[in-house]
Amino acid sequence: MINNINADVVVIGGGPAGLNAAIAAGRTGAKTVLIERYGFLGGMSTIALVYPWMTFHAEDGRQVIRGIAQEIIDRLMALGASPGHLRDTVGFVRTVTPYDPEIYKVLAMDMLHEAGVKLLLHSFVDEVQTEDNRIISITLTGKSGRFQVSGRVFVDTTGDADVAHLAGAPCELGRMGDGLTQPMTMKFRMKGVNVPAVKQYMIDHPDEFYYKTPFQELAQLPLTAVGGFSRHWKEWGPAIPRSDVLFFIGPADDEVLVNTTRVQGLDGTQVEDLTKAEEISRKQVLQVAEFMKKYLPGFEKATISQVGAQIGVRETRRIKGQYMLTMDDVIEGKKFPDVIGRSGYPIDLHDPKGNGVKAAWIQGDGTYDIPYGCLLPIKIVNLLAAGRCISTTHEALGTTRLSPSCMATGQAAGTAAALSLSYGDEPKNVPIEKLQHLLRANGVILNDADCRCEEAWDE
Incomplete structure (x- = not known):
């Protein structure tokens, strides 16, 4: 029987969002644990063969997602496991980023160890203990039996908002009206x-x-x-x-x-x-x-x-957050004062019933902001979400669910979780200016002034 574990920051889900969240939190010195139900990391990128990563750039070639995400690409390139950012020859987005998933799995573990993160594989969350709208601990089930992981701040990067749902945080599933979700795909x-x-x-x-x-x-x-x-x-x-x-x-x-x-x-x-x-x-x-x-x-x-080891899932639960990103926000290229990440990926909505894909392009400068409020669930005060289960409408999920966007929200959530330890363990209390400063200091692009356009893409 494994002993119960205590941590400052507990991240659940080892996909692109969870990996970036755990690395970001661990690098601050916060005692961080990452929990993953499979025997390897990468989430849909490796489990369901979601390949390549799309996209780190706006349609005009400006790179809008960097930070830990770009560091991963740089290290994969150094290992001969990625050619870097290349033009998308379908033309749906500006670039795609091919990578070797087997080398990515190993690099992910190396980066976690370097950041001082404790990793628990083969561990499935099946219960969440709460008190006064605060998560006290989560219960994991695995080969060694059931055990608890206690923490001060939790980050749900499960893709399905499993932790938020089990904790009693309000969630939505599918589109408004009939609750249907985007289809699943076996790659x-x-x-x-x-x-x-x-x-x-x-x-x-x-x-x-x-x-x-x-x-x-x-x-x-x-x-x-x-x-x-x-x-x-x-x-x-x-x-x-x-x-x-x-x-x-x-x-x-x-x-x-x-x-x-x-x-x-x-x-x-x-x-x-x-x-x-x-x-x-x-x-x-x-x-x-x-x-x-x-x-x-x-x-x-x-x-x-x-x-794929399992079917790829595009959409399930999403948290109801302090702010819900909408399709209009994306199409208008809306900018938010509490921006924690950007994206240049258009609305890409696979029809829940028909045979088509509905696309809507971002106007203005070709980018939209993801506000911090999308990461903050209603009701549970020491929980953040990142990746596919952040607070959006069904339509806006058609862009935020893509891996580079998930990487961006993951780094923001992990940074905010560690920062909140100094502000009463409640992420909502984190000064947004302080969070944005730390993100920028770690390579995150929050506006055009942060862009390094000379490195936009490789042909």
Whole structure:
């Protein structure tokens, strides 16, 4: 039986948000614990093969997300595990950032150890103890039995707002009205792909691919992403509710990550729904792979090389926070006095019922602010949220759920959690100017004056 653990900051969830939160808190000297239910880190980036990271930049090429997120990219590049930021050859965003997930898993652990963070893998949160609207401890279940982790401040980066929900903090699930969520997707990799043949087909048949594909530059750009083959998809006539094929190149030169399966109408917080989603999506993987091998140029000798450890979940619970980011906020490029992070990713809303993806582009300078209030749940005073479960509407989640945005909110939440130890253990009491100063000192971009535009992207 493991002994009960005491900490200053307890982070639950080892995805991009949780990793950045724990590193940020640990680097301040706060006694920090990171809890992850799987045997490795990375969250959806590794568990569900969410690849590549999209995007660290505004549409005009200005980098708007840096800090610990960029440090991770720099260290991956030094290890030969990422080429850095490359142009998105689908054209949906300015850049994508490929990476080797296996090396990322190891680097994540190294960075946690360097920051003095205690890591607990194979540990699942199943109970939260509260008193006077304050979390006292959480109960974990694992191979060694059940044990408690006590803390002064907690950061929920579970993606599903599990801790907030168990603590009694108000949450929302899905879109207003019917509660439906964006569909789930089982991603998979195929190796043995003739990537030059794919690229040549795109150049020769531009009408079959996404309208924002940079065809005029395509011959000179490394192929990073492909959205299309719409004619082939339509002729195949699958039961999968999509209108085309989407895949990304890498990590190997002859390998692609396929993001094309789709499971709708199920709730990612319910065991029976998740079970059904796994069954449906794994059959879809075989169907899509067979289609690609049989019909798509360049895939004649391709085979499945990897399937996600679990289905990828885009949307479940979100906290009700001190502020709820809306679609209008994003589209208008709204700026907030309590900004703790920025993003240049547009609204990307996978239809809960239909076969399309609804997109809405950011106006103004092509960026929007994420305010601190989105990280502060109503009711529970010593809890922060980061990543996919921050306070947004269903529509605004279509941008904040992306990994670089999650990294940004994670660093902000971890920094705020550590800082709040000096302000009564309540994150809402943290002076926003102090928090913003610490974030900037650690490389975070909060406005255009913080940008280092000369390093915007690599071609």
